[in-house]
Amino acid sequence: MFRPVEEQLQLIKRGAVDIIPEEELIRKLERSRKEQKPLRIKLGCDPSRPDLHIGHAVVLRKLRQFQTLGHEAILVIGDFTGMIGDPSGRNKTRPPLSLEETRVNGQTYFEQAAKILDREKTSIVYNSDWLSAMSFGDVIRLAGKYTVARMLERDDFEKRYRAGEPICVHEFLYPLAQAMDSVELVSDVELGGTDQKFNLLVGRDIQREYGQEPQVILTMPVLEGTDGVQKMSKSLNNYIGLSDAPKEMFGRIMSIPDNLIYKYYELATDISFDELESVKAQLQNPSLNPSLLKRRLAREIIAMYHSADSAQIAEEEFDRIFKNKSVPDDIPEFRTRAVSWPVIKLLTETRLTESGNEARRLIQQGAVSVNGEKISDEKHTVTVDRELILKAGKRKFIRVIAE
């Protein structure tokens, strides 16, 4: 049933940053194979932002690999911890959510995660099930097992503390709560991004405190967003969402900087080791246009979450708009009875621009056109005969139709 340990290890290590400690993982794998008993692999997720992107997918895909190897995937929806607000990787306290909100988000989360995981073989658990049952006394006893100095070892806590930024006491409880999840689930391995390393390690200590064999931790790199610098996240608007339409995905992938191409291939696609090597070699070849590799990357990713066909359609659409500078297939419509429209009014009314001033600015910058003809006079009046295409900037179009 289980493949040889060496073979398993090769797949498990792909892309991983840390496996701590690796010998323990090997021991666990050996035992699992001998006893024909799958390892329990835990992945916690934060339901405060339920829109998954390919950055989340990196670690979900790792969980999927464990499933493929026959191990048991446990997805912990942090509905309870969502109420605390994990400050990992952020320098600010997050606003807490209500339990209901986190439950709803958790469901949404799973729906999207199911694009990657083997739906039938994934256990979904909500940590409010056990955490909300803990009494204040339980919590104090738990808190007694860790020290403030150790908490302050965590990089972001330390930074915030030094910078004189607020750290609330409840934030210290987050790693402990997450550790209790591991105790409750008796996890063998816990996955996470490198930014989760501290939390995962606390899990080991607390499991030991509760008389369990500590979990092995495995961290995956954090994927930078389309800006190429910051961690992919929705709030920075540098993400590629798993539910994004193919066209949207294509554009966003094309906008990543060249130096991220390899990383994306490595962490976000399933291409083989050999192909990865070939991508690396091609990137080093100065006569080869990197945009070709980006195109292929975009097609690979879209094929995973949509289909190969929609990937091709998205690529054609991309060329039509940006290479040939023509109008996309389906654009929003605006119906009107009025025949004469001052351009500025039409731009604001159709929501192509936020304000009149913005409309004026765009006209001055030569970004506005009607049926392909540039409008340079901000007092211009547009006559809506039957229909026309209004364009503001390179990505905003609207079809204006006379009623």
Added chain:
RNA sequence: GGGCAGUUGGCGGAGUGGUCAAUCGCAACAGACUGUAAAUCUGUCGGGCUACGCCCUACGGAGGUUCAAAUCCUUCACUGCCCA
């Protein structure tokens, strides 16, 4: 409980009575160019307008001083640091 410092536009961060819709950096947007919605360069970046000038709203909240306040005073809220 006491003392000190702080709260500025999406973010970071200048500005200590008029010349401040607020230097600068990042992000964003536009144009040019290109190998792509990369990079680079240039410009824009609160709202409204009868528009090279005018009006409105805005520098944590409320009130006050003043011809005039982001800038001074009072008070409330929040945050950090130090002492207890």
